[in-house]
Amino acid sequence: MHILVINSGSSSLKYQLFNMPSDIPLCTGQIERIGTEGSFIRHQIQAPAQLIERNEVIADHDVGLRQVLELLADPVTGVVSTPDAIDAIGHRVVHGGESFASATLITPAVKETIKALFPLAPLHNPINYQCIEIAEQTFPKAKQIAIFDTAFHQTMPEYAFRYALPQELYHQEAIRVYGFHGTSHRYVSKKAIAWLEKPDAKLISIHLGNGSSITAVDKGKSIDTSMGFSPLSGLVMGTRSGDIDPSVIFHLLSRGYSPDDVNNLLNKKSGMQGLTGFSDMRDIRKAMEAGDQTAALAYEIYAYRVKKYVGAYAAILNGLDAIIFTAGIGENDATLREMICTQLTFLNISLDSEKNRSPDRGLRAVNAPDSPVRIFIIPTNEELEIAQQTYDLLQGK
Structure with missing residues (x-):
């Protein structure tokens, strides 16, 4: 077929x-x-x-x-x-x-x-x-x-996907956390479970690309994820703001911005684009290497937000077997992985710098030998996952 x-x-x-x-x-x-x-x-x-x-x-x-x-x-x-x-x-x-x-x-x-x-x-x-x-x-x-992309996250418990809003906004307007990048998170978490030979593994899957998200996975199921009602919330992204105080929106509206202006600002003109003028991390790295301090600060903000979520998800998992870096930035940016994993020894996360900076490609572990928590780089293959699900549906599986 x-x-x-x-x-x-x-x-x-x-x-x-x-x-x-x-x-x-x-x-x-x-x-x-x-x-x-x-x-x-x-x-x-x-x-x-x-x-x-x-x-x-x-x-x-x-x-x-x-x-x-x-x-x-x-x-x-x-x-x-x-x-x-x-x-x-x-x-x-x-x-x-x-x-x-x-x-x-x-x-x-x-x-x-x-x-x-x-x-x-x-x-x-x-x-x-x-x-x-x-x-x-x-x-x-x-x-x-x-x-x-939302399908993988349908296993989240209600206490994780509900917002603290009036009940009718969920029941009538379906306002809740949906989560995204589910195809990628599903694929790499299956690979990590197979590698660990541990079906009940506790994992944190970190998908870093132009759009970025992080998911807590327990026994192969998503139990929480950083993107919410839309793909706007959570981590800092190429053009999206990620998490902000909702009061910022009201402030902008009071200053003359229209709802469409705010929507366009947060989705298309914020994130790394808003901080640096570049939405592509490769361009930001070049600017950093040329001494651009604005780019360096934006890079640090990006890594810091990821680290905050790692800590939060280690807490809700009540333990951790592995963290996974995937997607274009996650798989290829050794400096960023190092910034995220630094000073996480209290979570038993310890990176091997030499392995992390190795030119090797493909599925690999870059944690230190004595690190109880594994650090995996797993190239995502959303296309294969989509093909398999398509085939299974048409085969009646």
């Missing part, structure tokens, strides 16, 4: 094509920095091995996805001869509300629900929806399946 996975983020688009049940992709690719200067496409074919790279302006996800589809069916380098060779497309959709707790066949009604949730995930659900519509037009015979 040929399954194409489309994973669209706020400024990126990743994809993989699988011939399931094999977990080895026929091709993989990614588009980075969509909508900004320096955007690029990287398309890798597995057999025969071939890498195609393009540096060009990708204005939006529509342009990006159409280029991906052209690469897949290229007369010379393509891996499918016709769009009809694709049996199913698995789409990452960020927000499913309380409506979806598992992989779901996309119908007109499902699409309307995804649209209704646009206000709760304004950077993601519109893009996810757009990619679904493009895929429906390009692959009219393929089954379209939605995998929701």
Whole structure:
């Protein structure tokens, strides 16, 4: 069964094509920095091995996805001869509300629900929806399946997902913690449990990318997570503020900002973008190395927020077997991992600096030999997780 996975983020688009049940992709690719200067496409074919790279302006996800589809069916380098060779497309959709707790066949009604949730995930659900519509037009015979980032967090206990607001705001308006990046947290926590050979492991999964979140996992289930009603809360992110005092919103409104202004400010102009003028951590690192003290402070703020959550989640887990770093920043930024793990010896967390800075890639442990808590770097593979859930749904599992 040929399954194409489309994973669209706020400024990126990743994809993989699988011939399931094999977990080895026929091709993989990614588009980075969509909508900004320096955007690029990287398309890798597995057999025969071939890498195609393009540096060009990708204005939006529509342009990006159409280029991906052209690469897949290229007369010379393509891996499918016709769009009809694709049996199913698995789409990452960020927000499913309380409506979806598992992989779901996309119908007109499902699409309307995804649209209704646009206000709760304004950077993601519109893009996810757009990619679904493009895929429906390009692959009219393929089954379209939605995998929701919120699904993994449906196991949170009520005392963790409820806000201290009037009851009717939950029962009538469904205002609660939903959590996001669930596909990634699910994948890496399964890998950590297998590595530890401990089904009841207590884990903290730290997903650090343009969007960032942290999740407490007990026995393979999410019990708390940093993102809440929308993907805005929690850690400092590329353009999102993360946690702030709600009174800041009222203050801005009293100073003449409109609700749309505040929404745009917190989602698109804050975070590292607001602190430094750059949303990409690679650019911030370059600025730091050039002596930019503003960038250095922002970097410290970013690491400090993660460390606060590590402490909080170690408390609610009442113990800890491992912490996991994943996603683009988590997997690749050794300095940031060191800043987060420093002075956590009271939690039995001790980093091996040499291992941490090793050029090795892939799944690895970077804790000191005598550290009771393991420190794992586990490359996330949301695409494989989406493909597996898509396959299982269509197989009736």
